[in-house]
Amino acid sequence: MIKCGRPRKGEESQSRDRLLDSTLRLFLEHGYGSVSLETVAKDAHVSMRTIYNQFGGKAGLFGAVIKRCSDPFVTVLLEDGTLEGQPEDALAAFASQFLYGITRPDAVRIRAILIGESLKFPDLAMQFYEQGPQRTLDHLRQFFARHQRLGYFAIMDPHFLAEQFLGALRGERILRLQLGLESTPDEAQINTWARQITTLFLQGCLTVRREK
Amino acid sequence: MIKCGRPRKGEESQSRDRLLDSTLRLFLEHGYGSVSLETVAKDAHVSMRTIYNQFGGKAGLFGAVIKRCSDPFVTVLLEDGTLEGQPEDALAAFASQFLYGITRPDAVRIRAILIGESLKFPDLAMQFYEQGPQRTLDHLRQFFARHQRLGYFAIMDPHFLAEQFLGALRGERILRLQLGLESTPDEAQINTWARQITTLFLQGCLTVRREK
DNA sequence: ATTAAACGGTAATATTTTTTACCATTTATT
DNA sequence: AATAAATGGTAAAAAATATTACCGTTTAAT
Numbered sequence: 001m002i003k004c005g006r007p008r009k010g011e012e013s014q015s016r017d018r019l020l021d022s023t024l025r026l027f028l029e030h031g032y033g034s035v036s037l038e039t040v041a042k043d044a045h046v047s048m049r050t051i052y053n054q055f056g057g058k059a060g061l062f063g064a065v066i067k068r069c070s071d072p073f074v075t076v077l078l079e080d081g082t083l084e085g086q087p088e089d090a091l092a093a094f095a096s097q098f099l100y101g102i103t104r105p106d107a108v109r110i111r112a113i114l115i116g117e118s119l120k121f122p123d124l125a126m127q128f129y130e131q132g133p134q135r136t137l138d139h140l141r142q143f144f145a146r147h148q149r150l151g152y153f154a155i156m157d158p159h160f161l162a163e164q165f166l167g168a169l170r171g172e173r174i175l176r177l178q179l180g181l182e183s184t185p186d187e188a189q190i191n192t193w194a195r196q197i198t199t200l201f202l203q204g205c206l207t208v209r210r211e212k
Numbered sequence: 213m214i215k216c217g218r219p220r221k222g223e224e225s226q227s228r229d230r231l232l233d234s235t236l237r238l239f240l241e242h243g244y245g246s247v248s249l250e251t252v253a254k255d256a257h258v259s260m261r262t263i264y265n266q267f268g269g270k271a272g273l274f275g276a277v278i279k280r281c282s283d284p285f286v287t288v289l290l291e292d293g294t295l296e297g298q299p300e301d302a303l304a305a306f307a308s309q310f311l312y313g314i315t316r317p318d319a320v321r322i323r324a325i326l327i328g329e330s331l332k333f334p335d336l337a338m339q340f341y342e343q344g345p346q347r348t349l350d351h352l353r354q355f356f357a358r359h360q361r362l363g364y365f366a367i368m369d370p371h372f373l374a375e376q377f378l379g380a381l382r383g384e385r386i387l388r389l390q391l392g393l394e395s396t397p398d399e400a401q402i403n404t405w406a407r408q409i410t411t412l413f414l415q416g417c418l419t420v421r422r423e424k
Numbered sequence: 425a426t427t428a429a430a431c432g433g434t435a436a437t438a439t440t441t442t443t444t445a446c447c448a449t450t451t452a453t454t
Numbered sequence: 455a456a457t458a459a460a461t462g463g464t465a466a467a468a469a470a471t472a473t474t475a476c477c478g479t480t481t482a483a484t
Contacts, residue, residue: 004432015431031331033245035342047432048473055473057473079455109331115390116328119243125391133387154417156408164412167383175345175382178327179337196368200376204416205366216462217450227461248441259462264443 095194307406
């Protein structure tokens with residue numbers, strides 16, 4: 001039996017945190033629609049009333065979980081210095097970090113769930129994208145713009161380049177991961193991919209290159 | 213009031229078709245979890261009993277809908293001759309068809325729903341992928357292998373090339389489409405993208421090309 | 425000390441949804 | 455013609471679930 005009663009000062013958010021932890025874990029495991037609030041309450045040793053006090057209901061709880069997820073997934077991609085150095089190496093390093101981030105099981109699942117529920121939570125989907133992928137995209141766009149001015153890259157819309165590089169990194173594998181048809185790649189696998197994808201992106205696959 | 217009673221010979225599948233049509237439309241509009249069988253029955257002018265007779269329940273109905281969706285989405289991508297002609301033009305033509313196919317609202321939605329429900333229907337997700345994306349991937353892989361032997365492409369794993377090209381075509385936009393943050397592109401837009409993406413894929417974006 | 429706030433636990437309520445049952449009707453089968 | 459099969463419509467039964475209410479407890483606030 002977990003102690004009940006009004007929480008002590010400084011411990012007001014313990015129930016809230018326990019609740020968010022349990023909710024995230026259960027959602028990741030079973031999906032949004034398959035988890036009942038009763039299950040969540042039991043798992044977090046929290047009363048139903050607390051859920052409604054803190055989040056107003058299932059939708060609010062889902063929103064809070066998603067919001068808490070958005071931040072960590074982006075920060076890891078923006079570690080300072082990742083996009084420094086020679087363009088090729090910088091891109092490959094970024095590619096590794098990005099690939100690692102988006103292939104973690106939790107990240108795959110949370111995006112899958114959000115995609116599935118985006119019709120019911122359009123605002124949440126937008127917030128998620130703006131706080132996560134959007135910021136990564138902006139960063140990468142600036143990187144391309146900067147190195148274009150230095151003459152490294154062909155003159156193309158840097159936003160287009162950034163989108164294409166991210167698309168190349170996601171690749172077809174992400175779909176298989178989202179559908180549960182492929183297992184999580186390890187770090188070595190990711191580094192290999194990152195290098196191959198970066199090379200292909202920079203040099204193309206044509207043997208005879210026409211002059212520009 | 214729609215006529216009831218045992219269907220005439222040759223009309224046995226009318227109820228079934230009406231049911232699948234309504235189900236698909238309602239799922240696309242509201243998602244799997246938010247549609248009740250009662251709603252479906254009303255919409256299709258079908259009795260609950262017929263649903264259970266034909267499909268055994270909601271899960272079976274979902275499966276039948278997904279299976280019926282898998283085929284059309286792939287056939288359009290494999291029209292004969294799409295991958296013939298000069299490699300660049302062939303790829304660009306394929307790119308247009310592929311992009312058009314995967315950006316149609318229905319295709320985006322059905323994939324989003326399947327991704328969201330893949331935990332509950334792992335077999336269905338696999339069938340969907342094998343009958344749709346997998347076959348497209350195989351076709352494209354053969355294309356790259358063929359043209360590699362003719363000396364057009366760099367010597368790289370043709371499966372890798374095929375995956376990367378599909379990934380480049382999906383791009384970051386697909387995520388925004390799936391999250392409902394972007395509207396469906398029209399044919400002109402798609403053709404522009406197809407050409408740009410193909411060019412970038414073939415030639416890369418580096419200004420100084422190292423010798424191979 | 426007393427009161428009020430917030431909690432965990434249980435349970436009751438209300439709503440939704442799945443599933444099953446029944447009836448009249450139409451057609452196939454015999 | 456009689457029977458069986460399959461249907462649409464309604465509704466009832468059953469299950470699940472979201473939501474609200476209540477109780478005893480612990481702590482903060484006064």
